[in-house]
Amino acid sequence: MNRSSNSLRFFILFFILILIPGFIRAQNTTIPSYYVKDKKLSADLKKITDSLGLGGNFDVGEDGIEQISLTVIDMNGRKPHIGGVNMDNFIYPASVYKMYVAAEVLDKISEGKTGLQSQYIVHFPNDVDKTKEIAFDPRPLLHDGDTVTINYLLDLMITRSDNSAANCLIDVAGRPDINTLIHKNGWDGSEVTRKFLKRKYEDPGYEKIRGTMTSSLHAADFMYKVYTNSLVNPWVSMQMKCLLGRQRDKSKLASGLPANVMYYNKTGWFMYWTNDVGIADDGKTKYVISCFIPVESGKAIPLMKTLSARIYALMRQRNGMK
Secondary structure, three states: OOHHHHHHHHHHHHHHHHHHHHHOOOOOOOOOOOOEEOHHHHHHHHHHHHHOOOOOOEEOHHHOEEOOEEEEEEOOOOOOEEEEEOOOOEEOOHHHHHHHHHHHHHHHHHOOOOOOOOEEEOOOOOOOOOOOOOOOOOOOOOOOOOEEEHHHHHHHHHHOOOHHHHHHHHHHHOHHHHHHHHHHOOOOOOOOOOOOOOHHHOOOOOOOOOOOOEEHHHHHHHHHHHHOOOOOOHHHHHHHHHHHHOOOOOOOHHHHOOOOOEEEEEEEEEOOEEEEEEEEEOOOOEEEEEEEEOOOHHHHHHHHHHHHHHHHHHHHHHOOOO
16 A cells, blocks of 8 residues: 555544544433423332332443433323433443434435435445344344345344344444434434444444443434424334334333234343333323333343333323223
8 A cells, every 4th residue: 555545544534533523422411392391200100110129220340330211201192291210311222222323224215315225235344143133033144245125224123133234224324424313303422333343343433432322311202203203204204113113022111011002112132231112002092111221131021011011001091091
């Protein structure tokens, strides 16, 4: 490589390094003005979490001490009411942040920059999965050299929580553009910073960047915008809702809901973190629930089932139903 090529490479790397911090802003913990802050809802949710032993501090190893982050948006009245427990607590979202990636990819498709049926070639090191995140899913793992469509990658990333598909789509979307979308929606602090791979394989400038964080408030607001067709535009919102409605992981909050409830959701789990964010709708009672629990999935899943069932009962009660 000649001197001019080295200089150009250095300039590009330098530009990336100074650009990335600009996309990581102070955490925005403000509840948007279109919500009614509901103290009683928050108090009722705190009673439920406390009764399940979820109201305290949790040891998450090298990351120190964490707390639950829970937000519920009651959409049964004229205006949406919001309440929660530690709504503004920023916590590791695991695969939940794949929904932010999907939103930007869909935005690009809606603008004609790519298409659902556009072909994409998978390349190393994006093909990280060695086992399926959802074991019973029949679709094969992605490998270096595979040619698939953007639509196929979106479905894999959301419905099976496929990490290889997520890495590919992070490249399609571009982290700066994903984070521009995040900032437009006021979700500062929830920037997508990492791919789902080891740091040594990260793109230049991202090897030492902080891990991705989000809050249940931001994730709940995302789902509310999906439900109201206000996430970017109606087409993006409805495509997102279709993807979330085909979610294959029903082991967490979905397990506490009756069979007649349609639940559009994205889950995530890794080590100490077990998360689920979704829209519950039985035709009469509808609400958003965003739950991040700093407890390993083996212990958290039974708690999530009970938590979900009690919150569903609370929402029906608030809506005048038994």
